[in-house]
Every structure is written in structure tokens, then in C-alpha cells.
Amino acid sequence: xxxxxxxxxxxxxxxxxxxxxxxxxxxxxxxxxxxxxxxxxxxxxxxxxxxxxxxxxxxxxxxxxxxxxxxxxxxxxxxxxxxxxxxxxxxxxxxxxxxxxxxxxxxxxxxxxxxxxxxxxxxxxxxxxxxxxxxxxxxxxxxxxxxxxxxxxxxxxxxxxxxxxxxxxxxxxxxxxxxxxxxxxxxxxxxxxxxxxxxxxxxxxxxxxxxxxxxxxxxxxxxxxxxxxxxxxxxxxxxxxxxxxxxxxxxxxxxxxxxxxxxxxxxxxxxxxxxxxxxxxxxxxxxxxxxxxxxxxxxxxxxxxxxxxxxxxxxxxxxxxxxxxxxxxxxxxxxxxxxxxxxxxxxxxxxxxxxxxxxxxxxxxxxxxxxxxxxxxxxxxxxxxxxxxxxxxxxxxxxxxxxxxxxxxxxxxxxxxxxxxxxxxx
Amino acid sequence: xxxxxxxxxxxxxxxxxxxxxxxxxxxxxxxxxxxxxxxxxxxxxxxxxxxxxxxxxxxxxxxxxxxxxxxxxxxxxxxxxxxxxxxxxxxxxxxxxxxxxxxxxxxxxxxxxxxxxxxxxxxxxxxxxxxxxxxxxxxxxxxxxxxxxxxxxxxxxxxxxxxxxxxxxxxxxxxxxxxxxxxxxxxxx
Numbered sequence: 001x002x003x004x005x006x007x008x009x010x011x012x013x014x015x016x017x018x019x020x021x022x023x024x025x026x027x028x029x030x031x032x033x034x035x036x037x038x039x040x041x042x043x044x045x046x047x048x049x050x051x052x053x054x055x056x057x058x059x060x061x062x063x064x065x066x067x068x069x070x071x072x073x074x075x076x077x078x079x080x081x082x083x084x085x086x087x088x089x090x091x092x093x094x095x096x097x098x099x100x101x102x103x104x105x106x107x108x109x110x111x112x113x114x115x116x117x118x119x120x121x122x123x124x125x126x127x128x129x130x131x132x133x134x135x136x137x138x139x140x141x142x143x144x145x146x147x148x149x150x151x152x153x154x155x156x157x158x159x160x161x162x163x164x165x166x167x168x169x170x171x172x173x174x175x176x177x178x179x180x181x182x183x184x185x186x187x188x189x190x191x192x193x194x195x196x197x198x199x200x201x202x203x204x205x206x207x208x209x210x211x212x213x214x215x216x217x218x219x220x221x222x223x224x225x226x227x228x229x230x231x232x233x234x235x236x237x238x239x240x241x242x243x244x245x246x247x248x249x250x251x252x253x254x255x256x257x258x259x260x261x262x263x264x265x266x267x268x269x270x271x272x273x274x275x276x277x278x279x280x281x282x283x284x285x286x287x288x289x290x291x292x293x294x295x296x297x298x299x300x301x302x303x304x305x306x307x308x309x310x311x312x313x314x315x316x317x318x319x320x321x322x323x324x325x326x327x328x329x330x331x332x333x334x335x336x337x338x339x340x341x342x343x344x345x346x347x348x349x350x351x352x353x354x355x356x357x358x359x360x361x362x363x364x365x366x367x368x369x370x371x372x373x374x375x376x377x378x379x380x381x382x383x384x385x386x387x388x389x390x391x392x393x394x395x396x397x398x399x400x401x402x403x404x405x406x407x408x409x410x411x412x413x414x415x416x417x418x419x420x421x422x423x424x425x426x
Numbered sequence: 427x428x429x430x431x432x433x434x435x436x437x438x439x440x441x442x443x444x445x446x447x448x449x450x451x452x453x454x455x456x457x458x459x460x461x462x463x464x465x466x467x468x469x470x471x472x473x474x475x476x477x478x479x480x481x482x483x484x485x486x487x488x489x490x491x492x493x494x495x496x497x498x499x500x501x502x503x504x505x506x507x508x509x510x511x512x513x514x515x516x517x518x519x520x521x522x523x524x525x526x527x528x529x530x531x532x533x534x535x536x537x538x539x540x541x542x543x544x545x546x547x548x549x550x551x552x553x554x555x556x557x558x559x560x561x562x563x564x565x566x567x568x569x570x571x572x573x574x575x576x577x578x579x580x581x582x583x584x585x586x587x588x589x590x591x592x593x594x595x596x597x598x599x600x601x602x603x604x605x606x607x608x609x610x611x612x613x614x615x
Binding site: 096099100102103106107330333334338339341342343346347350351354 | 428430447
């Protein structure tokens with residue numbers, strides 16, 4: 001629903017979104033087709049050089065330009081349909097929604113599992129942090145009376161269990177990877193035993209191991225914290241609803257966490273569920289009202305929104321046109337131009353085409369993420385403008401605000417009877 | 427299971443590409459386009475021509491050369507065709523100076539290969555056909571500066587009068603259109 005309404009963000013014919021979102025992909029598509037056709041179709045190959053010598057070339061150029069402008073306009077009208085098709089609401093991705101949904105469900109479950117694991121590991125390390133520091137200090141203190149490592153022992157240190165465990169910990173840290181609490185625990189145990197058996201001194205492998213281990217414990221906590229934030233952000237931007245273990249669960253059954261069949265679909269749903277979960281504000285119902293407020297009161301912000309939408313349209317159109325090109329040309333080359341087609345050309349289109357399609361899909365997802373974030377921010381920043389435009393009083397607190405948006409959504413969207421007190425400016 | 431659909435699509439696409447590649451590699455080969463003259467069979471080598479009645483070329487001559495009696499001489503032994511039998515005909519193959527010329531090297535009309543250039547008929551004044559022949563290059567002047575430079579003569583055809591067949595670009599033909607071809611001055615390169 002919302003992706004269809006988003007079409008209203010575009011400016012009119014001839015605007016930025018028309019040129020970037022429709023004309024540019026169309027010109028690239030036609031150019032790619034002309035290149036292939038020129039190689040194989042003798043009619044096109046002989047006609048193209050003659051165009052310049054035709055008597056009525058001005059008329060021809062005008063007709064071609066008009067045709068190009070019209071095609072681009074039709075394409076711009078189809079932008080919302082193409083976006084919905086990519087979200088899996090209509091078309092081929094909807095037909096294959098069951099297996100596609102499975103992948104999305106697995107991805108979401110994977111993120112949730114990783115989040116829970118990262119959280120428990122961070123807590124495990126944080127809880128044990130002080131005990132590990134104490135164990136290392138005690139070990140070092142107990143080893144003060146013992147002889148230091150001999151030269152041979154120092155050389156062979158890395159081949160001992162404590163030595164290679166520390167090498168592994170250093171390796172993980174130096175590559176920016178997470179360090180499991182079990183490995184740290186093993187490292188603390190082995191190094192503290194080694195510290196008890198030999199005096200650490202000021203230099204040598206023992207003192208380095210102690211210092212590196214303490215640093216690795218700090219690093220592991222930060223790294224898991226970073227992982228938790230990354231997973232939270234990814235979940236928020238790429239999937240609808242909130243994670244199952246979250247504290248801010250909506251009360252009772254909620255449709256917020258139902259997945260879409262594609263990544264694009266889930267990014268789109270994440271946009272609407274964000275406002276539903278936080279404010280009970282239904283963008284499907286209230287978006288056009290918010291858009292009106294943005295156009296009036298936040299022109300600069302609205303142009304940012306338009307730019308983001310133009311980028312989404314461009315990537316989505318490029319995806320569909322490159323898919324059409326890739327699916328049409330290889331069979332056509334075998335069917336119509338078998339004599340003139342080379343293996344290199346056939347495989348070139350067959351291999352580069354799908355790579356381009358995949359690349360444009362990733363690009364579309366990325367630009368849709370940016371656009372969704374701009375949309376979410378517009379709700380965060382300008383939602384009260386809707387209330388002002390409707391002559392409704394601003395809510396005092398966040399709970400009262402949720403009730404208000406819920407009532408307003410029900411009243412406007414579904415026609416239920418709700419009572420509002422208006423506030424008219426003098 | 428997670429990537430089942432993606433995997434199925436990928437395997438189908440790979441199978442299609444493999445089938446297409448195999449089809450392209452095993453397609454029937456198209457006949458090679460004919461490259462220049464001659465129309466009837468390949469050119470004979472000088473050694474092959476020695477055994478048949480022949481004349482000797484006085485100069486190097488390219489394909490579509492219009493032969494005159496002065497271009498050929500009789501070989502020492504008797505039994506060779508008369509020079510007049512070959513005169514006015516066109517060479518199908520390139521012949522070097524001193525090489526034998528046999529009747530199978532000749533044809534009655536020139537054969538000019540098709541290119542993206544245009545053909546232009548340039549009238550020759552009486553006697554000019556002895557100096558201009560296939561392979562000659564001309565500069566054409568309507569006034570002080572050359573309107574067309576380095577135009578290649580593809581052949582010379584003669585009926586009541588002789589004309590040189592030039593191969594020109596469409597732009598050069600456009601330049602010559604308003605001019606009277608019989609008044610053009612020719613410089614042989």
C-alpha cells in the first residue's frame with residue numbers, strides 16, 4: 001500500500017526523478033539493445049548510417065524524441081508497480097513467494113540467533129572480566145618468587161599451549177574478529193598457570209601475554225557490543241517488527257513482524273512497522289497527510305526525500321530493464337541470429353547480464369534502505385505537523401501520543417467513530 | 427533449503443548457457459563469402475598455364491584490367507592465340523609482367539566487388555583509355571583545386587566511347603553531382 005503511495009513523492013513530468021528514475025535507465029536499455037541489434041540485424045546496420053542522409057531527418061528525429069519521452073513517462077508511471085513487484089507484492093516474486101519467504105525467515109532467524117549469542121557472550125565476558133584480571137594478577141604475584149623463563153623456554157613459548165592460545169587470540173584481535181569467551185577463559189587459565197610457574201619480569205613472552213590478554217578481554221567486550229548494535233541496526237533497517245526477545249514488545253498479537261518474500265519487501269515493511277511500533281502511526285493511512293505538511297513546512301527536507309526516491313526508482317528500473325535484456329537476448333541470439341552470433345557474445349550476455357541484474361538489485365536495496373531511513377526520520381521530525389494541520393491538540397506524553405495516533409488512524413482509515421477535541425488557532 | 431530457489435534458477439541458467447554454447451559450436455558453417463574474382467574457379471599459377479596455349483604479359487596487370495593488343499606478346503614457339511583474340515577482354519586474375527595469360531584468365535565483362543562506396547562513371551576522352559585502366563588512381567579537378575583525390579579506377583568500359591568506373595565515397599559523389607563530368611580534368615597519379 002505505502003509503496004504505491006510513495007509515487008506521489010515524484011515531481012511532475014520533466015523533473016529530476018523523471019530524468020534519473022526513468023529516462024536514464026531507458027536510454028541505457030535502448031543503447032544496449034541497439035548495440036546488439038546493429039551487430040546482427042542487417043536492416044538496422046544499413047538503416048543507421050542512412051539516417052543522417054535522409055531528407056526528412058528532422059521529422060524522424062522529432063518523432064524519435066517524442067517516442068523516447070513518452071516511453072520514459074510510461075516507465076515513470078510504472079515505477080511504483082515495479083517497486084511493488086520487487087517487494088514481492090505483485091508479479092513473479094509474489095508467485096515464488098513461498099521459497100523466497102523461507103530464505104527471508106532463515107535470514108531473520110540467523111540475525112536473531114546471532115544477536116542473542118552476541119548478547120550472552122558479551123555478558124559472559126563482562127561478568128568474568130574482574131575475576132580474570134584478578135586471576136592474572138594473582139598468578140603474576142605468585143610467580144614473583146619463581147625463576148624467570150630460560151632462554152630456551154622463552155624461544156619455545158609459542159609452541160606451548162599458552163603460547164599458541166595467545167597467538168590465536170592475537171590473530172583474532174588483529175583481524176577484527178570476535179573472540180569467544182571460552183577461548184579467553186582458556187587463555188586466562190593457561191597464562192595464569194604460566195605466570196605462577198615463572199617470574200614474568202619486565203620483558204619477555206609472559207609479560208606480553210598478560211598485557212595482550214587484558215587488552216583482548218576489553219576488545220572482546222567492545223567487539224560484541226559493536227556486533228549487537230550492528231545486528232540491531234540491520235534488523236531495524238532490513239526487517240519489519242521487533243526481535244522476539246526485545247523488552248518493548250507490542251501488547252497482544254501484532255501483524256508487525258510478518259515478513260515479506262524479498263529483501264526489498266522487508267525494507268518497505270520495516271518502514272511502516274517502525275512508525276507503528278514507536279508511535280502507533282499508520283503510514284499507509286497518514287502518509288499523504290504527512291507529505292502535505294512536508295511540502296509546505298519542510299521544503300528542503302522534502303527535496304532530500306525526492307532525491308532519495310529518484311535513486312530508488314533509477315535502481316529499480318535498471319533492475320527490471322537489465323532483467324528483460326538478460327532474459328530476452330540469449331534465446332533470441334540462438335533463435336534468430338544463430339549464424340552471426342559468437343560464443344563469446346552469447347556467454348558474455350549470459351554471464352554479465354545476471355551479474356548486472358544482481359548488482360542492480362543490491363543497489364536498489366541499498367538506496368531503498370537510505371530512502372526508508374529518510375522516511376522514518378520525516379515521521380520522527382514532522383509527525384506533529386499532521387496534528388497541527390488537522391487542528392488537533394498536541395499530546396502531552398508518549399503514551400497519550402500513541403493513543404492519539406491509533407484513534408486517528410482508526411477514524412481516518414477505517415471510518416470508526418472516535419471523538420476528538422479540536423484546537424483552533426485564534 | 428534457504429537458497430533452494432536461487433540454486434534451481436542458477437542451475438537452469440547454467441544448463442541453458444551450456445546448451446546454447448554447444449548449439450553455437452555445432453551449428454552448420456555458413457559458406458564463406460566470395461573474395462574477388464574469378465567467378466569460374468581459382469586462378470591458375472604461371473606453371474599451370476605453361477602447358478596451354480598462352481600469350482605473355484608485357485606488364486603487371488590487376489583484375490578487371492581491360493586488355494589491349496600492346497599489353498601482350500607472342501611466346502617464341504608458334505601455336506599461341508593471336509593478340510587480337512584477347513584484346514578488349516578483362517582479366518579475371520592479377521598477372522605479373524612476363525607471366526603467361528591464357529583464355530581462362532579472361533572474361534567479357536569486369537566484375538566489381540560490392541563495398542559501401544558508390545560507383546561513378548567518368549567519361550574518357552578519345553585515347554585516354556590507353557592511359558587509364560583498372561588500378562589507376564586519379565585526381566579530378568573542376569577548377570584549381572582537386573574536387574576528388576586519389577580515386578581508384580575499378581575498370582574501364584568501352585562501347586561507342588570509353589568510361590572509367592570509379593569507386594567514390596557518397597560525399598565525393600555529392601561533390602561531383604553539380605559538375606559536368608566530361609569537363610573534369612584528370613591527373614593520373
